Amino acid sequence: MNAMTGGILEIAEELSGAEPLRREAPSGAPPVRARRRRTLGLGEPLAFGPLLGPGLLLLYWSVFSYAGLLDPRILPAPWATLATARDLIADGRLPANLAVSAVRAAEGLVFGVAAGLAVALVSGLSRLGGYVFDSLVQMKRAIPTLALIPLVILWLGIGEPMKVTVIALSVFVPVYLQTHAALRGTELKYLELAETLNLGRWRFLRDVVLPGALPGFMLGLRFAVMAAWLALVVVEQLNATSGIGYMIDLARTYAQTDVIVVGLVVYALLGLGSDAAVRFAEARLIGWRRTLAQ
Amino acid sequence: MTAVVRVRNLKRTFTLKGVLNGVDLDIARGEFVALLGRSGSGKSTLLRAIADLDNEARGSGEIDAPANIAVVFQHARLLPWKRVLENVTLGLTGGDVRARGQRALEEVELGDRASAWPYELSGGEQQRVALARSLVREPDLLLADEPFGALDALTRIRMHALVRRLVERHKPAALLVTHDVEEAIELADRVVLLEGGRIAAELVLPPTPAERAAAFVALRRRLLGLLGVTDDLIAAGPP
Numbered sequence: 367m368n369a370m371t372g373g374i375l376e377i378a379e380e381l382s383g384a385e386p387l388r389r390e391a392p393s394g395a396p397p398v399r400a401r402r403r404r405t406l407g408l409g410e411p412l413a414f415g416p417l418l419g420p421g422l423l424l425l426y427w428s429v430f431s432y433a434g435l436l437d438p439r440i441l442p443a444p445w446a447t448l449a450t451a452r453d454l455i456a457d458g459r460l461p462a463n464l465a466v467s468a469v470r471a472a473e474g475l476v477f478g479v480a481a482g483l484a485v486a487l488v489s490g491l492s493r494l495g496g497y498v499f500d501s502l503v504q505m506k507r508a509i510p511t512l513a514l515i516p517l518v519i520l521w522l523g524i525g526e527p528m529k530v531t532v533i534a535l536s537v538f539v540p541v542y543l544q545t546h547a548a549l550r551g552t553e554l555k556y557l558e559l560a561e562t563l564n565l566g567r568w569r570f571l572r573d574v575v576l577p578g579a580l581p582g583f584m585l586g587l588r589f590a591v592m593a594a595w596l597a598l599v600v601v602e603q604l605n606a607t608s609g610i611g612y613m614i615d616l617a618r619t620y621a622q623t624d625v626i627v628v629g630l631v632v633y634a635l636l637g638l639g640s641d642a643a644v645r646f647a648e649a650r651l652i653g654w655r656r657t658l659a660q
Numbered sequence: 661m662t663a664v665v666r667v668r669n670l671k672r673t674f675t676l677k678g679v680l681n682g683v684d685l686d687i688a689r690g691e692f693v694a695l696l697g698r699s700g701s702g703k704s705t706l707l708r709a710i711a712d713l714d715n716e717a718r719g720s721g722e723i724d725a726p727a728n729i730a731v732v733f734q735h736a737r738l739l740p741w742k743r744v745l746e747n748v749t750l751g752l753t754g755g756d757v758r759a760r761g762q763r764a765l766e767e768v769e770l771g772d773r774a775s776a777w778p779y780e781l782s783g784g785e786q787q788r789v790a791l792a793r794s795l796v797r798e799p800d801l802l803l804a805d806e807p808f809g810a811l812d813a814l815t816r817i818r819m820h821a822l823v824r825r826l827v828e829r830h831k832p833a834a835l836l837v838t839h840d841v842e843e844a845i846e847l848a849d850r851v852v853l854l855e856g857g858r859i860a861a862e863l864v865l866p867p868t869p870a871e872r873a874a875a876f877v878a879l880r881r882r883l884l885g886l887l888g889v890t891d892d893l894i895a896a897g898p899p
Contacts, residue, residue, distance in 0.1 A: 555733070555735075555737055556737065556739065558713055558733075558737075559731075559733070559737045559739075560751075561712075561713065562711060562713065562729065562730070562731040563750055563751040563793075563797075564751060565750070565751045569751060573739070573742070573750060573751075574739060577739070577741040577742075578739075578741065580741070652741075653777070654740050654741045654742075654777045654778070654779070655740065655741075655779075656779045
């Protein structure tokens with residue numbers, strides 16, 4: 367190939383004769399226009415651009431608090447909230463409650479993802495499995511998980527099993543939906559390829575269907591992580607005696623707005639952090655894909 | 661001459677497109693046949709029937725074809741989630757799979773791209789990987805469905821040279837579906853012209869490159885004429 371490239375270039379030179387090809391305009395011609403700048407795109411990305419919105423919010427909050435326009439009972443100043451957070455960490459209440467919440471969310475996530483993945487595999491990879499499970503999951507999807515809480519409490523009581531079950535139920539649906547859609551979305555052209563290569567069923571699944579469905583599963587996982595935190599917030603305000611939600615609920619009883627705000631910020635950080643972790647794993651696992659985001 | 665492929669009175673209908681209307685075709689061991697025809701003439705349908713990829717088609721007739729068939733599609737169909745070497749060795753069994761794959765990649769001059777992702781390759785390179793994936797299986801029959809249709813003219817010329825070399829070395833029977841008359845003359849031993857689902861003409865090409873080059877203009881005119889492109893159409897230029 368490389369030898370041929372050289373050959374073609376040589377011929378091109380012979381054909382063009384003694385005159386070398388000229389790029390610059392001959393003297394007297396109008397000046398060459400400057401290279402056009404792209405005007406229709408979004409412009410250059412900034413390194414810490416995504417922090418601009420939260421930064422502005424913090425700025426408003428600080429200015430209004432400092433000017434005395436915000437009643438601390440409505441919303442305490444950022445520095446007061448920070449001091450409260452420091453106290454909560456120092457006396458061990460925040461770490462202890464955070465640990466309880468994290469374990470709850472993780473347990474629900476593990477059970478929910480495992481169940482969602484297993485049912486999606488059965489339902490996505492076999493015609494019969496789809497007939498048995500898909501409609502059922504679609505029905506489950508139509509019922510908000512929170513509406514199932516009364517039933518789950520009657521079955522499991524108000525202890526940890528109930529909380530983990532509710533979280534797992536919320537996690538199950540997005541993992542199932544995205545994985546099932548990705549498995550069923552295997553492109554026909556790859557099926558034909560596998561047939562012409564005489565791949566057996568197991569190899570077809572392992573080398574074609576499952577890796578092709580991985581991006582769909584990872585998307586489901588991102589929804590699932592968020593769903594886990596959402597469900598956690600709800601179950602921790604139901605008869606809980608520990609956890610971030612319990613800490614917030616207790617603070618409401620004593621009108622400690624600053625503790626409530628600390629709890630909410632912790633929820634936000636947990637959500638953002640876990641989503642970033644899943645996206646990081648996604649980027650590592652799916653290096654073969656080139657997307658707009660990269 | 662023993663036929664590797666024997667097609668007898670093949671008929672195919674689809675609900676949407678592509679009809680074969682009684683096709684007979686033999687391809688001998690080591691023979692390179694170009695299947696030429698306009699869009700909708702049924703040439704891809706015939707190739708897919710021989711490749712056993714037409715299970716939703718209705719029809720009748722007989723096809724004898726070897727079990728070990730390799731297909732090169734118009735687009736390379738590399739699995740995006742497998743590196744180049746793993747795409748080549750996909751589905752192979754045995755101990756020296758990687759070495760065989762690497763040798764096949766070297767044959768298509770991509771030995772140094774074994775660990776690249778498909779998206780890192782150009783269209784021509786991807787198609788060469790697809791070629792390596794076919795050849796590493798040492799097929800008795802190589803089927804190619806407009807494999808160079810999506811490539812630019814320069815890359816296509818290089819691919820022709822490469823394919824000629826590889827086919828000479830491995831000697832599979834080959835069936836190339838194309839609508840490019842020059843490509844057919846360049847590569848094939850025999851050109852079969854399909855028209856309305858029937859074989860309308862067959863032309864055995866001169867065996868040596870020198871004879872073929874000498875007859876090129878006449879062959880091209882004859883085949884274009886059979887496809888309905890006549891001299892006055894060419895002379896008149898684009899409308």
